[in-house]
Amino acid sequence: MRLADSILAVNDDLPIRTNLPVHSGKVRSVYWLTEQDSRRLIEEKGYDVAIDSPLAIMVISDRISAFDCIWQGENGLKGVPGKGAALNAVSNHWFQLFKDNGLADSHILDIPHPFVWIVQKAKPIMIEAIARGYITGSMWRAYEKGERDFCGIALPEGLKKDQKLPELLITPSTKGILKGLDGVPEADDVNITRANIEEHFEGFNFSSTDDIAQYEKLLKEGFNVISDALADVGQIFVDTKFEFGYVSDKAGNEKLIYMDEVGTPDSSRIWDESEFNNGNIVENSKEGFRQFLLNHFPDPDILLNKERMSERSALARNNALPVDAIIDISNTYLGIAEKITGRKIELSQNPKEEIVEILKTQYGLVD
Structure with missing residues (x-):
């Protein structure tokens, strides 16, 4: 075959x-x-x-x-x-x-x-529900530039890249382009604050303001369940994105549920614990593939700069990646799935x- x-x-x-x-x-x-x-x-x-x-x-x-x-x-x-x-x-x-x-x-x-x-x-909640246990990725890039307010959360001075955060942080962003919400940019995947969500809870598709606390509770509980299970197989649950929505059961009762995928190598960062303890970051998620792409092309700004999207699309369309790179990411996905x-x-x-x-x-x- x-x-x-x-x-x-x-x-x-x-x-x-x-x-x-x-x-x-x-x-x-x-x-x-x-x-x-x-x-x-x-x-x-x-x-x-x-x-x-x-x-x-x-x-x-x-x-x-x-x-x-x-x-x-x-x-x-x-x-x-x-x-x-x-x-x-x-x-x-x-x-x-x-x-x-x-x-x-x-x-x-x-x-x-x-x-x-x-x-x-x-009925989807129009929020990418992101939880972070470590400072890395976009949060670190913002912090490194001097930003100390991230999604309305005040970050302390002196944090180091890839460091474990003092507590699990919820840093939501928009899911899709939401229009007419004062203080919320009309763009997909932009950071928002809890105050934005409270002010426009109906615009984000919440049935009540009480459900904001419920989604945060489910996000934290889900994160902790996965984090504990990953620790049992020597892995660190670094950060993740959940999605939520409403459905009705057979009796017609509305309930908030988890949607899309959870805790996967696509939606999360997962690090090897023993390597981390030795000062190394070994990605068991798509982040490793992102890093490969950033190193593979001579101008990584094309991949990071949203204003260069047409160049980025051409890059993906016109470049076939080495088979070894595809096999590496295959091994990563299969390996972490089999561990889990x-x-x-x-x-x-x-x-x-x-x-x-x-x-x-x-x-x-x-x-």
């Missing part, structure tokens, strides 16, 4: 029955089921959702994005072998651990295949064919 054949790069062309356009993001594609199929599956599978809840099939891919671009490798590698299965396996593991620890539910109702989730429609789950991640020989077969025979979603 060619390595390229094991990669699911295009995931928006599956023959899943839907009467809406397929939404394709950087990594996942979403197929909204028909009202009839949603109702049928809720009844057949006994999902704990209202009978009229819209359901979707969410299919992950092996594509890799960094700096808001999709990257490719030589020899026709349009993604990273094993990446999709690794991401889903990690999220599934953490969501189950959240349930075991009495935290909130997630949007996932069923897992038909390692690449596939069946999810319920949620305690199980080997098996690579599918033809994931698209498997997905179609399962959704046809076991779920009746393919004609």
Whole structure:
């Protein structure tokens, strides 16, 4: 089998029955089921959702994005072998651990295949809920420039790069472009303060101001559950991004849940603990790939400067990365996923064919 054949790069062309356009993001594609199929599956599978809840099939891919671009490798590698299965396996593991620890539910109702989730429609909170245990990344870059107010939080003097912070900090940013909110820039992924959220809680899709504290509680609890579990396998949970939303259960009660993915190498920084204790940073997350890109191209400012987005897009489009770099990131994703789950991640020989077969025979979603 060619390595390229094991990669699911295009995931928006599956023959899943839907009467809406397929939404394709950087990594996942979403197929909204028909009202009839949603109702049928809720009844057949006994999902704990209202009978009229819209359901979707969410299919992950092996594509890799960094700096808001999709990257490719030589020899026709349009993604990273094993990446999709690794991401889903990690999220599934953490969501189950959240349930075991009495935290909130997630949007996932069923897992038909390692690449596939069946999810319920949620009303998303328009916040990238970021928690930081160490000062690194964008927070360090701002601190190094002299900024001491980060998302409305006063930072003390004397912090060092990659140092553990005195306490876990919540540093939210916008999810999407929000318009008409005084004091909130009309741009995606810009830092905001808790005061911004309180002032415009409805604009961020919160049902009440009380739910702001609830999302912060769930963020901290989720972070701590993952951090403790990673410590057991010699890893440090450095920082992460969660997403939240509202759904209604079978009885019609609204509840705040975890959405998207949690604690994955895509959404988090994870460091090797023994290396860190020896003064080295070994990334077990996509951050290692970002660092590779910054070192690989002669002008890293293209990747960091949002005003050079057209040049950055051309860089990603016109450059096939070395196979060794793709294999390195594959090993990182598979390695950390296997550490976390305690199980080997098996690579599918033809994931698209498997997905179609399962959704046809076991779920009746393919004609």
